[in-house]
Amino acid sequence: MAAVKLINVSKVYDGKNKVVHEVDLEINDKEFVVLVGPSGCGKSTTLRMIAGLEEISEGEIFIDGKLVNNVQSKDRDIAMVFQNYALYPHMTVFDNMAFGLKLRKFSKNEITERVNHAAKILDMEHLLDRKPKQLSGGQRQRVAVGRAIVRKPKVFLFDEPLSNLDAKLRVQMRAEITRLHQRLEATTIYVTHDQTEAMTMGDRIVVLKDGIVQQVDSPMNLYNRPANKFVAGFIGSPAINFIDGKIVKENGLAFISREKLISFQLSPDNSEKLIPYIGRDVTLGIRPEEFRIESKGGYKINVEVDLVEQLGSDVYLHFNLEGIPFIGRVKPTMDFRSRKEFELYFGSEMIHLFDSAEGKKIN
Amino acid sequence: MKKYLVISIAIILGVMTFLPFLWMISASFMSTGAANTYPPKLFPDKFDFSHYQNLLTRLNLARYLLNSLVISLGVTFFSLLLNSMAGYAFAKYRFARKKRLFKFLLSSMIIPGQVTMLPVFLILKNMGFINTYFAIIVPGMASIFGIFLIRQYALSIPDSLIEAAKMDGATELQIYFRVILPLCKPILVTLGLFTFMGTWNDFLWPLIVMTDSSMYTMPVALANLMSEHVQDTELMMAGSVITIVPVLIVFLALQKYYIKGIMMGSVKE
Amino acid sequence: MNKTKLSAVILFLGPSLIVIFTFFFLPVIVAFLMSFTDFDIYALGNLSNMRFVGLKNYFTLLNDPLFWTSIKNTFYFVIAGGPLSVATSLGAALLLNSKLIKYKSIFRLVYFLPVVTTLVAVSIVWRYIYHPRFGLLNYILSLFGIGQIDWLGDPTFSMPAIILLAVWKNFGYNMIIFIAGLQNIPEELYEAASIEGATAWQKFKSITVPMLAPTSLFIGVITMIGYFQLFAEPYVMTQGGPLNSTLSIVLYMYQEGFRWWNIGYSTAIAFLLFVIILIGTVIQFKLQKETE
Numbered sequence: 001m002a003a004v005k006l007i008n009v010s011k012v013y014d015g016k017n018k019v020v021h022e023v024d025l026e027i028n029d030k031e032f033v034v035l036v037g038p039s040g041c042g043k044s045t046t047l048r049m050i051a052g053l054e055e056i057s058e059g060e061i062f063i064d065g066k067l068v069n070n071v072q073s074k075d076r077d078i079a080m081v082f083q084n085y086a087l088y089p090h091m092t093v094f095d096n097m098a099f100g101l102k103l104r105k106f107s108k109n110e111i112t113e114r115v116n117h118a119a120k121i122l123d124m125e126h127l128l129d130r131k132p133k134q135l136s137g138g139q140r141q142r143v144a145v146g147r148a149i150v151r152k153p154k155v156f157l158f159d160e161p162l163s164n165l166d167a168k169l170r171v172q173m174r175a176e177i178t179r180l181h182q183r184l185e186a187t188t189i190y191v192t193h194d195q196t197e198a199m200t201m202g203d204r205i206v207v208l209k210d211g212i213v214q215q216v217d218s219p220m221n222l223y224n225r226p227a228n229k230f231v232a233g234f235i236g237s238p239a240i241n242f243i244d245g246k247i248v249k250e251n252g253l254a255f256i257s258r259e260k261l262i263s264f265q266l267s268p269d270n271s272e273k274l275i276p277y278i279g280r281d282v283t284l285g286i287r288p289e290e291f292r293i294e295s296k297g298g299y300k301i302n303v304e305v306d307l308v309e310q311l312g313s314d315v316y317l318h319f320n321l322e323g324i325p326f327i328g329r330v331k332p333t334m335d336f337r338s339r340k341e342f343e344l345y346f347g348s349e350m351i352h353l354f355d356s357a358e359g360k361k362i363n
Numbered sequence: 364m365k366k367y368l369v370i371s372i373a374i375i376l377g378v379m380t381f382l383p384f385l386w387m388i389s390a391s392f393m394s395t396g397a398a399n400t401y402p403p404k405l406f407p408d409k410f411d412f413s414h415y416q417n418l419l420t421r422l423n424l425a426r427y428l429l430n431s432l433v434i435s436l437g438v439t440f441f442s443l444l445l446n447s448m449a450g451y452a453f454a455k456y457r458f459a460r461k462k463r464l465f466k467f468l469l470s471s472m473i474i475p476g477q478v479t480m481l482p483v484f485l486i487l488k489n490m491g492f493i494n495t496y497f498a499i500i501v502p503g504m505a506s507i508f509g510i511f512l513i514r515q516y517a518l519s520i521p522d523s524l525i526e527a528a529k530m531d532g533a534t535e536l537q538i539y540f541r542v543i544l545p546l547c548k549p550i551l552v553t554l555g556l557f558t559f560m561g562t563w564n565d566f567l568w569p570l571i572v573m574t575d576s577s578m579y580t581m582p583v584a585l586a587n588l589m590s591e592h593v594q595d596t597e598l599m600m601a602g603s604v605i606t607i608v609p610v611l612i613v614f615l616a617l618q619k620y621y622i623k624g625i626m627m628g629s630v631k632e
Numbered sequence: 633m634n635k636t637k638l639s640a641v642i643l644f645l646g647p648s649l650i651v652i653f654t655f656f657f658l659p660v661i662v663a664f665l666m667s668f669t670d671f672d673i674y675a676l677g678n679l680s681n682m683r684f685v686g687l688k689n690y691f692t693l694l695n696d697p698l699f700w701t702s703i704k705n706t707f708y709f710v711i712a713g714g715p716l717s718v719a720t721s722l723g724a725a726l727l728l729n730s731k732l733i734k735y736k737s738i739f740r741l742v743y744f745l746p747v748v749t750t751l752v753a754v755s756i757v758w759r760y761i762y763h764p765r766f767g768l769l770n771y772i773l774s775l776f777g778i779g780q781i782d783w784l785g786d787p788t789f790s791m792p793a794i795i796l797l798a799v800w801k802n803f804g805y806n807m808i809i810f811i812a813g814l815q816n817i818p819e820e821l822y823e824a825a826s827i828e829g830a831t832a833w834q835k836f837k838s839i840t841v842p843m844l845a846p847t848s849l850f851i852g853v854i855t856m857i858g859y860f861q862l863f864a865e866p867y868v869m870t871q872g873g874p875l876n877s878t879l880s881i882v883l884y885m886y887q888e889g890f891r892w893w894n895i896g897y898s899t900a901i902a903f904l905l906f907v908i909i910l911i912g913t914v915i916q917f918k919l920q921k922e923t924e
């Protein structure tokens with residue numbers, strides 16, 4: 001098992017098209033790190049540079065303390081699970097898992113033992129003689145994972161391994177991979193575009209956008225203390241609500257939205273940080289789940305709900321404020337379909353303020 | 364009404380297509396002179412195998428069959444190897460000017476082979492290959508069409524499969540032999556079939572490079588036989604049957620690959 | 633993916649490129665150069681007997697009546713045989729694409745059989761079928777009251793005889809490509825046309841024909857290229873006769889080159905053939921563009 005370290009790593013295509021910008025990242029031994037971001041954010045490219053499938057244009061990558069820039073994939077002691085599984089269609093499940101070991105000249109006994117062990121862990125001993133096309137999507141995924149673990153590599157790499165599975169199976173495999181990680185305690189780097197996957201699986205999450213690292217943090221910190229508007233918008237479902245406004249000085253500091261439909265006093269704890277922004281454009285972010293239907297202090301807004309989505313455990317209230325669509329997520333404590341006008345409350349402690357121009361968090 | 368019209372046209376076309384084969388086969392079993400009667404007979408009165416015997420023993424056709432077989436298999440084997448390596452490289456490798464090189468090769472396919480025949484003959488003569496199997500096998504070891512066909516097919520192999528093999532520790536040759544070749548099996552069968560049949564049926568080139576009668580291929584031997592035995596209709600028909608049957612067997616066994624190959628070859632870039 | 637290592641590129645591409653260069657590109661260049669020389673049987677023995685003669689071979693060709701005969705014959709074959717062959721292919725494809733026919737795979741196999749058979753062998757078979765007295769063809773024609781025709785012995789009929797053989801031999805190949813083209817036309821187009829009251833002929837004219845245009849161009853080009861290279865049929869059946877009525881360009885090239893060893897002259901013929909094919913291809917592409 002090993003630590004992985006990226007220093008100033010960049011990827012440039014054809015000398016002009018820069019898709020990964022100076023990534024610095026330290027992944028500890030046994031850690032499960034998720035790279036997440038929208039498509040084209042450079043997460044897969046970063047993973048592929050670690051895997052040795054893409055050249056590293058600039059910077060250095062260390063695996064287990066060893067510089068690997070000029071080391072071929074096969075000599076990096078890593079294993080990878082691909083989005084489309086990449087199982088060899090002409091080989092049985094057993095041979096798929098054994099292929100890497102055979103090429104590395106392991107003894108027959110050792111190969112059989114390792115493959116059987118992996119098959120047992122993944123509960124697919126009965127599938128060993130089948131060909132990939134006789135397997136379901138979930139089973140194929142398991143073989144791909146099995147192929148990675150028989151090698152006992154220092155680092156596991158996963159490239160969107162669940163995105164070809166249906167929603168239900170995805171939840172199940174998610175838990176299975178997490179459990180497997182707990183069992184094998186191997187350093188794991190996992191790429192996904194799905195923030196739920198990132199939140200549920202990662203010890204730490206790296207949020208990327210346009211090839212630039214936005215934030216590296218634990219799931220809870222990403223949620224509670226997003227570094228900028230992008231991270232706040234990317235993490236959480238339904239997504240956070242944003243509304244533009246200004247900070248004004250008025251018995252301390254207050255936020256006033258453009259059309260003044262939202263205005264409230266800001267908590268004095270942050271005053272010092274916020275003073276420079278007085279009179280400047282800022283963006284307020286409120287997560288849907290911060291809205292409450294009953295007043296327990298906090299600020300009140302009057303809204304006209306135009307759509308109610310009942311999920312059973314929760315209710316999503318859709319409304320517009322100053323022409324911007326909002327979602328509130330509340331508990332089903334009453335019949336929301338009987339009327340349109342609601343008073344919603346939110347507390348000032350869980351609101352987020354961002355610099356409108358730069359996007360960075362200011363409170 | 365319309366239905367019967369369509370069916371009868373189809374049947375007439377079928378009969379017209381098949382009749383020469385039928386007559387060839389039955390005439391080959393007629394006793395000497397029996398095919399030259401009026402009106403022509405469609406079936407032999409009694410089966411006479413003597414022409415086949417004659418051809419294979421006295422007229423040395425077994426030797427020509429062997430020549431054709433060795434040459435066709437040789438060309439097929441080597442061209443499959445070389446073309447598949449190149450086709451795979453054009454599909455999956457990344458190197459400078461790959462697209463331009465490939466386009467150049469494709470566009471040069473317009474040059475008819477006849478242009479090159481005399482120089483190739485002289486080159487082979489210098490190499491001492493005239494009147495040897497090499498004269499046909501060596502120039503046939505690679506073809507632009509073969510490379511094109513393999514490339515089109517190999518494009519559909521996902522990159523991740525090759526990457527997975529790389530991570531599994533495979534070298535380039537191991538990837539090619541243990542992953543790519545097994546996956547290309549259908550197109551290899553198709554190309555192999557084209558190559559085998561094309562080589563077996565080819566006439567002009569073996570006619571040029573095989574001047575020693577012991578090195579003749581079947582078509583050349585047959586054309587040569589014709590000049591001496593033009594009156595022996597039944598013998599010539601038996602010779603034609605022997606020439607055609609091997610390719611026919613191969614074709615019938617693998618016809619779906621052949622048909623697919625035609626369709627692939629006609630797909631525009 | 634990463635750039636592939638140069639050594640791998642060389643390993644995988646090298647062998648085939650060497651073969652293609654040695655036996656294709658190099659010979660094309662050499663042939664081009666040789667067409668400006670008087671390379672003949674003496675030069676074959678000793679290269680110093682070869683002289684550079686400039687365009688002489690080409691000028692000689694243009695004044696060579698036999699060459700013009702071969703051009704005329706080849707164009708006859710291409711212009712009459714090509715369209716006939718393509719039309720037969722299209723007809724057969726339409727037949728096999730029709731819903732009225734059962735056992736399609738058997739018909740397809742029978743139609744296709746001539747394609748895969750050895751040209752020399754079937755040419756020999758047809759030589760006997762064309763026999764003026766005992767041949768099957770004259771017998772069948774006599775049933776319709778048509779008198780004996782000396783197919784291969786009469787200069788009027790020798791080329792038609794070769795065209796008939798070529799159509800019979802080749803139509804199955806293009807048929808397969810046409811079938812693929814027909815099957816690529818979405819069924820909905822015909823259904824929509826039916827709803828709008830189109831007749832079968834109207835559907836053929838305004839759906840099938842335009843949708844098949846790219847396929848037809850491809851077929852037109854490959855058929856033309858192939859037909860310009862006419863060789864084995866006349867070689868086996870007529871040796872170019874009677875009265876040179878079936879002497880094709882390639883047959884003439886073969887005779888000059890490999891029978892008389894006038895190699896410089898022969899390569900000049902080959903290059904003129906190439907130029908003709910090139911012009912033919914360009915014309916077909918132009919025509920296709922204009923109709924679009």
